[in-house]
Amino acid sequence: MSGRLPLAGGEASRTACARALLRSGVDEESGEVLSQAVLAQRVGWCADLLAGMVSGLLAERWNCADVEVLASGHDAGGRKLPSNAWMALRRLGWTVTAPVGVRVNDRVVRMAQEQAGRVLRSAWWRAGLTGGVLATWPADPRQRTAQEWEQVRKAVPGGEHLPSSIIKSRTRQAAKFLAANGRLPADVFEMEGAPKVARMLLLAACDRQQATIERSDTDPAKVLLRLQLPTRPDPRAYxxxxxxxxxxxxxxxxxxxxxxxxxxxxxxxxxxxxxxxYTHAVPKARRTGHTVAVGVDWGLNTLLCAGALRLQEDGRITELGAGG
Incomplete structure (x- = not known):
């Protein structure tokens, strides 16, 4: 299901996510009903193929120069890179290949490029953080002075707002590398190997030639997802x-x-x-006139705490039940 969400006056679009479970499937070619376990096996075969291709691309591009090129948002000709990761990688000429003898279509390649591109884009922030920590290495990594804290926060992008625990964690990681190798790492890519690849199918990178999703005409809660899956772990032909x-x-x-x-x-x-x-319509946020507020706090011991308050007509502020 695709298309533009119709909006009325005073509405805006919002994208959210819901978790669902695939309990069965039907092979449209043979008519065979696939149990939950068999369906998981076939999805797993596809996920394993993708993970192998993503791992190969990450191993090739897991370096500061390539990640910087992707993070710059422009190709060698100065053109702006597309927002979709798989399109950006294709613009840069970063391709992935299936194992020898295995046949996959172009949409499967797209999913691999999308997953690898997202991982590479997310590495740029860690590269900047690690670079700032290494450039201002303290005399005693276990205890920075006030001046050293000021230096590292200036060297790290957005360091003035960064929790101290994050900087300390990166410092411990670099100190461990120093103890094992007798020197500091050159960058985060030497300090960390290419990350492990999650077994998943990013169907958002595909089109109708690989997957479709449609609501039922009679019950909007019922949805039919159609996708192409391999019938063997090493598909040799289409x-x-x-x-x-x-x-x-x-x-x-x-x-x-x-x-x-x-x-x-x-x-x-x-x-x-x-x-x-899914994308749905919501009222546009107003700058004034709100009577309900949500306060949220986060930390290391308690990940997230939140509570809601209401402003009464007489000016009193009251709680809306218990926090969460």
């Missing part, structure tokens, strides 16, 4: 890929009028979980 139809029940938090997007599939044991993104 004939080894078949369309599988998977019914999904959406949770009641997804509005009936929401526009659905292709989900991300993750294999968890003998189950396939789907993170279904």
């Amino acid at each position: 004939a080894d890929w078949t369309w599988v139809a998977c019914p999904i029940m959406l949770p009641p938090t997804v509005p009936a009028s929401a526009v659905l997007h292709l989900p991300t599939l993750r294999v968890a044991g003998r189950q396939v979980r789907a993170d279904v993104a």
Whole structure:
């Protein structure tokens, strides 16, 4: 299901995500009903193929120069890179290849490039943080002086607002490398190897030639996801890929009028979980006139605490039940 979300006056669009479960599927070519375990196996075969391709691309591009090029947002000709990671990688000429003898279509390659591109883009912030820590290495890594704290915060992007625990964690990581190698690492890419690749299918990088999603005409909570999956762990030809139809029940938090997007599939044991993104209409946020506020705090021991308050007509502020 795709298309533009119709908005009325005073409305804005908001994108959210809901978790769903793929309990079964039907192989459209053979008519075979796939159990939850068999469906998880076939999704897992596809995820393993993708993970191998993503790992190869990350191993090739896991360096400061390539990550900086991607983070700059422009190609060698000065043109702005597309926002989609897979399109940006193709503009840069960064390709992935399937294992020898394995046949995958271009949409599967897109998913691999999208996943690798997201990982490489996320590494740039860590590179800047690690670079700032290494450039202002303290005399005693276990205890910085006030002047050394000021220096490292100036060297780290956005360091004035960064929690001290994050800088300390990077310092301990670099100190461990120093103890093992007798020198500081050159950058985060020497200090950390290429990250492990998650087994998942980013269907958002595909089009109708690989996956579709449609609501039921009779019940908007019922959704049919169709996607191509391999019939063997090492598909040798396009004939080894078949369309599988998977019914999904959406949770009641997804509005009936929401526009659905292709989900991300993750294999968890003998189950396939789907993170279904959707866009729905909400009232535009106002600058004034609010009577309810939510206060949120986060920390290391307690990840997130929140509480809601209401402004009464007489000016009193009261709590809205318990916090969470």
